[in-house]
Structure formats: C-alpha cells, structure tokens
Amino acid sequence: MNKLIAAHLMRLKKDKCFWICTLFTIFIAVYRNLDSYSMSKEYNYTCTLESVFFPFVMLMAMLSPVFCSLFLGTEFSDGTIRNKLTVGHDRISIYLSDLIVCSITNILLCIAYIIPCLCLGIPLFGFFTFSLQMILIQMGCSLILAIAYAALYTAVAMLNQNRAVTAVICIMGMFLLFFFGTLLYSRLNEPETYGSYTIMTEAGEVIQEEASPNPFYVGGARRAIYEFLVEALPSGQTAMLSSPESPLYGTDTEKPPRLILYSSMISLLSTGLGIYFFRKKDIK
Amino acid sequence: MEYVLSTDNLCKSYRHFKALNGLSMHVPKGAIYGFVGKNGAGKTTLIRLICGLQAPTAGEYTLYGIKSTQGNITKSRRRIGAVVETPSIYLNMTAEENLKEQYIILGLPSFDGIPELLRLVDLENTGKKKAKNFSLGMRQRLGIAIALCGDPDFLVLDEPINGLDPQGIIEIRELILKLNREKQITVLISSHILDELSRLATHYGFIDNGRLIKEISAKELEAASQKCLRLEVSDMRVLTRVMDAMNIEYHIFSDTQADIFAQITATQLVLELAKKGCEVISIHERDESLESYYVSLLGGGANE
Structure with a gap:
C-alpha cells in the first residue's frame, strides 16, 4: 500500500485541482481576516480570533467533495486503476490508499487555512480568548471530521466509474447534508422564548410587551433527536465546529468525545461498506 | 508444452447475459497468441478476468501455475503487463511522468529504465507534451510502455491497433514482434482485424458467443487452409x-x-x-x- 500512497502523493503534487483548492483556501483565510478586521474597526466592535479561525472546517467540507470526486474519478476516467489491479495490487490496498490520500488532502486544506489565519489573525485580533485546551480539542474534532468526509466521498468515488456522476453525487450530497445540518443546527439555536421588550409609539405612549414562547423552539424528545442528528451528521458537526458560538466552548465535556465517536463511526461504516462493494465490483 | 495461461470452463455473466460460457484456452510460453472473434464474442471479458478487473462467475484460470482461486494469484499477476481496451494513462501527465507513476506503483527502486522504455516505443522526443495532446498511436504506444514497466513476461493487448493509421499499425506490429523475439515476451493479442493478426500470431484461438471454438497454431492453420x-x-x-x-x-x-x-x-x-x-x-x-x-x-x- 505504501507504493500506492507514494504514487498518489506524486500525482497530488502535480494535481491542478489540489493547488486551486489550496490557493482558494489561503485566499479565503487572508480575505476573512482582513475583512473582519476592517468591519470591526468600521463598526467599532471586538472581533476574536476564534470567529475567523474555525470556519476552516466549513471551507474544507465544501472543497472536499470537489477534490475527492475529481482526483479519484480520474483513476476511472483515465483507466489507470487498471494498471494497479493488473500488476497485482489488491482492492483493499487500492481503496485504503485512496482514502488515506483524500484524508491527507482534507487535512492539508485545513492547514492551508490555519497557517495564514494565525499569521494574520494573531497580530490583528490577539490570541484566542478561550483556553488553549478547548481550542486543541475543537481542532482535533475538526481533523477527525475531515477524515470522515474523506471516507464518505472516497466510498462514493470508488463505487462509481463515471467521474462526472461521482462529482455530481458528491457535490449534491454535500449541499443536501449542509441544508439539513444547518437547518437542524439553527432550529436548535432558537431561543425558548422571545424576551420582554418596551416600545414607544409616535404618540409617546410606552407599551410593555411580555416575554412570549418561541413557536420555532424545539423541545422534548424532538430536541433530543435534533441534537443527536446535529452531532452525528458531518454537516451538523461542521456547522457546530465552525460556529464562533460553538457549544464546545461551554462546559459540556462529553460533547467532544461524542463528536469524535460519531465521526469515527461514519469513517468506519462508509469505509467498510465501500470496501465490501468495491471488492465485488466489475471494473471496465 | 508449458502454458503461461490456461483457462478451464471459464464463465462470466452480467445479469442474464453470458459473456463467457465455459471457455477453455491455452496460451503457450513464448507464443504470440491471436485471440480472434467478432465484436461481443467475449474477448475483452476474458482479458478483464485474467487482469483481475472482474471475477469469473464460474470456472477458473491458471496464470504461471497459480490458480485464480488461490490467494496468491496477485503474485503471478506481477508478471503481466496489459493494455485493456483504451490505454490506461494519465492524460494530464507527460509520457515520462506516466512511466514514473507506474514505476512507483510497482515499487521499482530507480527510474533508470524509463529512457530506454521511451526509446523502445519511440516516444523519447515527446518532452513536456501532455498525453492528452498525443495522437491515438502515441497513446497506444505509451500504454504499451506502461505495460512493459517492470519487465513483464506476459503482455496482454486488447485490440491494440483499433483506430490506428497505417503507419501506427506498422509501428505497433513491429514493436510486438520485437518484444516477442528479443525479450521472449509471451503476447496475448485480441483482434478482429484478421489480416493484421495473421502477420503476427504464432497461435490462434477462435472465440464465439463466449466459447472457444478452436485453438490452432499458425503452422497447423497454414496446412489446413484452403487456397x-x-x-x-x-x-x-x-x-x-x-x-x-x-x-x-x-x-x-x-x-x-x-x-x-x-x-x-x-x-x-x-x-x-x-x-x-x-x-x-x-x-x-x-x-x-x-x-x-x-x-x-x-x-x-x-x-x-
């Protein structure tokens, strides 16, 4: 398998898609830092390093399906996967080497955001306001999530021999996952009640509005299901981990291990199923 | 006679369609084995099976003495080089980069053999030209060069002259003959261009509807043929x-x-x-x- 990984890494060095994704990530990191800084100065509010730092997860999650589908799809569209099988590499090694290279790329994309963000962000916004331990835990969760994304898209790419179809499935899948993930996450963030407020009419009359229940608030068993889905779905985790108000900053110490467990389960399940079907697949 | 490849009642079905239906064939060592049959007869299916791209539905084949049902069949596959249907090359890489990639896949310690391989297939002057800008003949030759990485003993070529111009056909023919004569590489070549095949093959296998109808050597064929x-x-x-x-x-x-x-x-x-x-x-x-x-x-x- 080392030979296959080495061959992939050599191809990665020359892969246009990889370099475009990396440069795009660096550009977004620089732009977001400068934009947040200028906005905070213009509107006179305090911007923290956390708020510009953690969206790297979101960016990686968006670029991952594009890269994985095109990079692995080339193996089928150019027919080069045949060269590996013909010379005696077994299918499990081929699958795992593809997964490892996609995971490495996802992590490299995260690093491509993190390094320029820290280089610019620390001088502009100062160091993290939260404890370094929490920051490292959140980064650890993000990197394991990056592997889960790689596992999902590798499974799709290895079970489809048409590169265009793979790209469409991966990108559409990403949008679908994000739609549900952010929807669930935003519903969970709904306040239980609208707070009381006082307004003054044009006639000078003061009206006191009492606190009222929020109809969009999700409670009870439904809330537990929503919370599970947000934590279990990669897109839900992405929304959670890239948010500056991430619950991980709070006191729930059980959450990070749960996120790591869910990401690991997604990786294992998709890789297990992927290998099972890939071994049976007729390759043209 | 020593056989590089022999198949025994090999079957392959795609849902209800039987692409191979009890095919038994024998490729002698050192031969250029012409695998003849019309389109859809099962030539490419057989090649896909022996290259490990697909698994047989029933039956088995033996490659360098190792049966397909044995776990170490991948070891004998290391002695194969193959071009199945279209050449398997990275289109956005140069000829040299493609060969380097295959060298790494094979785990070869150095790239020293690449210039010789490029000379052998007459692609030494392609420089930085990407494979996507190659002619069909050049791609086919590059595909053969990739198949030759690691000095295989058995070369499997699926319709290697399809779509080539007359010059390209001559070049591929001369290359195959050179490899067979100078490097003693056994060649299995599938084609339905009989005239071309008759200039190369030392043995023939005729396939129809997934079955091998007849196996015959070129000498026997000559004797049996009606003028x-x-x-x-x-x-x-x-x-x-x-x-x-x-x-x-x-x-x-x-x-x-x-x-x-x-x-x-x-x-x-x-x-x-x-x-x-x-x-x-x-x-x-x-x-x-x-x-x-x-x-x-x-x-x-x-x-x-």
Whole structure:
C-alpha cells in the first residue's frame, strides 16, 4: 500500500485541482481576516480570533467533495486503476490508499487555512480568548471530521466509474447534508422564548410587551433527536465546529468525545461498506 | 508444452447475459497468441478476468501455475503487463511522468529504465507534451510502455491497433514482434482485424458467443487452409455448371465473381469455360487463409 500512497502523493503534487483548492483556501483565510478586521474597526466592535479561525472546517467540507470526486474519478476516467489491479495490487490496498490520500488532502486544506489565519489573525485580533485546551480539542474534532468526509466521498468515488456522476453525487450530497445540518443546527439555536421588550409609539405612549414562547423552539424528545442528528451528521458537526458560538466552548465535556465517536463511526461504516462493494465490483 | 495461461470452463455473466460460457484456452510460453472473434464474442471479458478487473462467475484460470482461486494469484499477476481496451494513462501527465507513476506503483527502486522504455516505443522526443495532446498511436504506444514497466513476461493487448493509421499499425506490429523475439515476451493479442493478426500470431484461438471454438497454431492453420482462386466471369451460370461438372467446391458472392477452392490449372479452366461461351475477365490467387478459415469455422454471415 505504501507504493500506492507514494504514487498518489506524486500525482497530488502535480494535481491542478489540489493547488486551486489550496490557493482558494489561503485566499479565503487572508480575505476573512482582513475583512473582519476592517468591519470591526468600521463598526467599532471586538472581533476574536476564534470567529475567523474555525470556519476552516466549513471551507474544507465544501472543497472536499470537489477534490475527492475529481482526483479519484480520474483513476476511472483515465483507466489507470487498471494498471494497479493488473500488476497485482489488491482492492483493499487500492481503496485504503485512496482514502488515506483524500484524508491527507482534507487535512492539508485545513492547514492551508490555519497557517495564514494565525499569521494574520494573531497580530490583528490577539490570541484566542478561550483556553488553549478547548481550542486543541475543537481542532482535533475538526481533523477527525475531515477524515470522515474523506471516507464518505472516497466510498462514493470508488463505487462509481463515471467521474462526472461521482462529482455530481458528491457535490449534491454535500449541499443536501449542509441544508439539513444547518437547518437542524439553527432550529436548535432558537431561543425558548422571545424576551420582554418596551416600545414607544409616535404618540409617546410606552407599551410593555411580555416575554412570549418561541413557536420555532424545539423541545422534548424532538430536541433530543435534533441534537443527536446535529452531532452525528458531518454537516451538523461542521456547522457546530465552525460556529464562533460553538457549544464546545461551554462546559459540556462529553460533547467532544461524542463528536469524535460519531465521526469515527461514519469513517468506519462508509469505509467498510465501500470496501465490501468495491471488492465485488466489475471494473471496465 | 508449458502454458503461461490456461483457462478451464471459464464463465462470466452480467445479469442474464453470458459473456463467457465455459471457455477453455491455452496460451503457450513464448507464443504470440491471436485471440480472434467478432465484436461481443467475449474477448475483452476474458482479458478483464485474467487482469483481475472482474471475477469469473464460474470456472477458473491458471496464470504461471497459480490458480485464480488461490490467494496468491496477485503474485503471478506481477508478471503481466496489459493494455485493456483504451490505454490506461494519465492524460494530464507527460509520457515520462506516466512511466514514473507506474514505476512507483510497482515499487521499482530507480527510474533508470524509463529512457530506454521511451526509446523502445519511440516516444523519447515527446518532452513536456501532455498525453492528452498525443495522437491515438502515441497513446497506444505509451500504454504499451506502461505495460512493459517492470519487465513483464506476459503482455496482454486488447485490440491494440483499433483506430490506428497505417503507419501506427506498422509501428505497433513491429514493436510486438520485437518484444516477442528479443525479450521472449509471451503476447496475448485480441483482434478482429484478421489480416493484421495473421502477420503476427504464432497461435490462434477462435472465440464465439463466449466459447472457444478452436485453438490452432499458425503452422497447423497454414496446412489446413484452403487456397482459392477468385474468378471474374461474364456468365455465372456457365461457371457453376462447369464447376459442378468438375466437382470443384466454389462460393459465389456476386453476379460475376466467385471463389474456387481447388488446385486447378488456369488454362484447363479457361478452356472449359471458353468452350461454353463464358469469358474469364480476371483471375487472382487469394491468400487470405486466416479469413477463410475463420469464415468456414464460424459459418460466416450465418453466424452474425
């Protein structure tokens, strides 16, 4: 398998898609830092390093399906996967080497955001306001999530021999996952009640509005299901981990291990199923 | 005889369609084995199976003494180089980069053999030109060069001359002959271009509807083949009467043309026809032994 990984890494060095994704990530990191800084100065509010730092997860999650589908799809569209099988590499090694290279790329994309963000962000916004331990835990969760994304898209790419179809499935899948993930996450963030407020009419009359229940608030068993889905779905985790108000900053110490467990389960399940079907697949 | 590849009742089905139906064949060591059959006969399916791209539904094959059912079949596959259908090359890489990639896949310690391989397939001057800008012949040669990485003992080529121009066909033919003669590489070459195959092959296997109809060496084929004379005459009815009277086998394929399968003196035939008022416009000796053998074996049009 080392030979296959080495061959992939050599191809990665020359892969246009990889370099475009990396440069795009660096550009977004620089732009977001400068934009947040200028906005905070213009509107006179305090911007923290956390708020510009953690969206790297979101960016990686968006670029991952594009890269994985095109990079692995080339193996089928150019027919080069045949060269590996013909010379005696077994299918499990081929699958795992593809997964490892996609995971490495996802992590490299995260690093491509993190390094320029820290280089610019620390001088502009100062160091993290939260404890370094929490920051490292959140980064650890993000990197394991990056592997889960790689596992999902590798499974799709290895079970489809048409590169265009793979790209469409991966990108559409990403949008679908994000739609549900952010929807669930935003519903969970709904306040239980609208707070009381006082307004003054044009006639000078003061009206006191009492606190009222929020109809969009999700409670009870439904809330537990929503919370599970947000934590279990990669897109839900992405929304959670890239948010500056991430619950991980709070006191729930059980959450990070749960996120790591869910990401690991997604990786294992998709890789297990992927290998099972890939071994049976007729390759043209 | 030592066989590089032998298959035993090999079957492959795609849902309800049987692409291979109990195929048994034997490729001798050092041979150029021409695998002949019409489109859809099962040639590419067999090649996919022996290259490990697909698994047989039933039956087994033996590659360098190791059966396909044994776990270490991948070891014997390391002795194979193959070009299946289209050349398997990265289109956005140069010829040299493609070879380097394959060298790494094989785990070869250095790239020293690459210039020689490029020279062998006449691609040494392609420089930084990407494979996507190569002609079909160049891609085919690059595909063969990749298949030759790691010095395989057995080269499997699936329709290597399809779509090539005459110069490309000559180049591929000379390359295959060179590899077989100079490096003693056994070659399995599938094709339905019989004329071209007859210039290369030392052995033939004829496949139809997923079954091997006949295996024969080129020498045996030559001995078995019927030589024929192609005649163009003014009156076909007279010709048929004369042929029947002389008890000669013939095949009519137009109002004026027929093939005669017999060793006959031209003068005797022309005089017989002239007596009955039939003019002989032209006579050619035909040397399409493989084609005629193939037609007689598979029943020509009736088999389509």
